[in-house]
Amino acid sequence: MKKYIITVLASSLLLGASLEAFSLFNIDINQEIEQNKQLIKRYEKSIKKLKEQNKYMLEEKAKNPQLYVKKPLYEDLKDKYIYRIKLNGAKADALNFMVKDGVVSVKMDMKKEEKNENGYFYSSQQFSSSYTIPKNVQQNKIEHKVEGDYFTIIMPKK
Numbered sequence: 001m002k003k004y005i006i007t008v009l010a011s012s013l014l015l016g017a018s019l020e021a022f023s024l025f026n027i028d029i030n031q032e033i034e035q036n037k038q039l040i041k042r043y044e045k046s047i048k049k050l051k052e053q054n055k056y057m058l059e060e061k062a063k064n065p066q067l068y069v070k071k072p073l074y075e076d077l078k079d080k081y082i083y084r085i086k087l088n089g090a091k092a093d094a095l096n097f098m099v100k101d102g103v104v105s106v107k108m109d110m111k112k113e114e115k116n117e118n119g120y121f122y123s124s125q126q127f128s129s130s131y132t133i134p135k136n137v138q139q140n141k142i143e144h145k146v147e148g149d150y151f152t153i154i155m156p157k158k
Contacts, residue, residue: 066148083131083153090127092146097153099142104131104153 061068067089075082085106096107108127115121133139137155144153 069148071150079157081134081137081155081157083155084150085129087146087149087151089149092151095151097144099133099139102133102139104133104142104155105129106151106153
């Protein structure tokens with residue numbers, strides 16, 4: 001009797017598993033094809049957007065190539081030290097440059113106000129960086145200038 005119950009139970013489980021497995025293979029191929037078509041459309045739109053972004057970035061780079069020249073942020077040359085700060089499109093006139101007590105300080109406060117059809121927007125960003133002046137630098141001859149999208153500090157050596 002026990003063998004019979006175990007056999008019936010095992011058969012039921014196998015039959016149930018077989019039916020479940022069969023339902024996994026019972027796929028509507030037309031539905032799958034339609035889902036794939038929708039995915040292709042979505043990805044084509046994304047690819048189109050990416051191509052438009054690349055086109056825009058290349059146009060911007062062509063207008064202002066000096067903004068996209070990558071330079072080292074620090075150089076130790078034979079006759080001077082050079083420190084560069086990437087401005088990332090910020091206006092150099094927003095920078096405050098100061099040499100005091102053996103330290104070069106650069107600070108920037110950028111504020112932007114904009115009004116459009118969606119409302120009024122205000123943003124504020126701050127940047128601050130300080131560099132200790134090496135002992136072998138002529139402090140009274142430290143210079144700074146803007147080179148493309150970099151604020152450059154030149155410290156001549158003694």
